[in-house]
Amino acid sequence: MLLNLLVLNVFIMFCSWLLVTYNQRAGLVDVAWSFSIALNVIIAAWVMETAPLLVRVFLGVFSGIWFLRLTWHLLRRYANETKEDTRYANMRRAMGSYQHLGFLAFFMFQAGLVVLFSYPMLELLSIPVQQWNDWTPYAVLIAGLIMLLALIGESTADQQLYRFKLDPQNRGRTLDRGLWKYSRHPNYFFEWLHWFAYPVLGLAAGVYGLWLYPLLMWLFLYYITGIPFSEQQALAHRGDNYKDYQRRTSMFIPWPPKE
Structure with a gap:
């Protein structure tokens, strides 16, 4: 396969x-x-x-x-x-x-x-079926809730950014409303959250190695493909506007902004 x-x-x-x-x-x-x-x-x-x-x-x-x-x-x-x-x-x-x-x-x-x-x-x-224990339905439920929360969060963040970019008046400005008020990268945060569903599900089968994947995704997003490039591009195109946003807003985990 x-x-x-x-x-x-x-x-x-x-x-x-x-x-x-x-x-x-x-x-x-x-x-x-x-x-x-x-x-x-x-x-x-x-x-x-x-x-x-x-x-x-x-x-x-x-x-x-x-x-x-x-x-x-x-x-x-x-x-x-x-x-x-x-x-x-x-x-x-x-x-x-x-x-x-x-x-x-x-x-x-x-x-x-x-x-x-x-x-x-x-x-x-x-x-195999024999390896899954009686807690499997509960593990599926918890994993489903994690994935549903992540899906709603990332879909909302993506849609908010998409609509913001459609307006020509927002050129050179930074979206700081909705989920983007609490995180500079809420879409990446919910992408990362989604990967917790699989190790949680694996607990019902005695599989623990899948906890590596949330860590792996965090490393990719935080240090390699996601946040570094996005931050670099935002600073290049929006300058002081984005610097002010950086000072006020959490980089990754949603958190109330600084005054």
């Missing part, structure tokens, strides 16, 4: 790379990444009959909805962009004449990351 899904991911990323080679907008990789995880989880939940039906339905439906919603949000953002995302534009300039091969390697690397971040769901789906 893992090998088959990897082949599927490589195919999706290769097709995306072909399109990006044509339109010069590599931000499509984010859309393909999220969509690939959604497909991985939905297919695995449908095909793998090892885990209890309740667990299979929960992961297939809830995780599938999570990543499909994220795919739709990223695709909407991608469709509204008039130029290439700054991250990938910088990569393109750095790679110069080798950009086509460079982006091909990058897209194939993303296919591997899809497997990495699909692993918690695949691991849970591979645990």
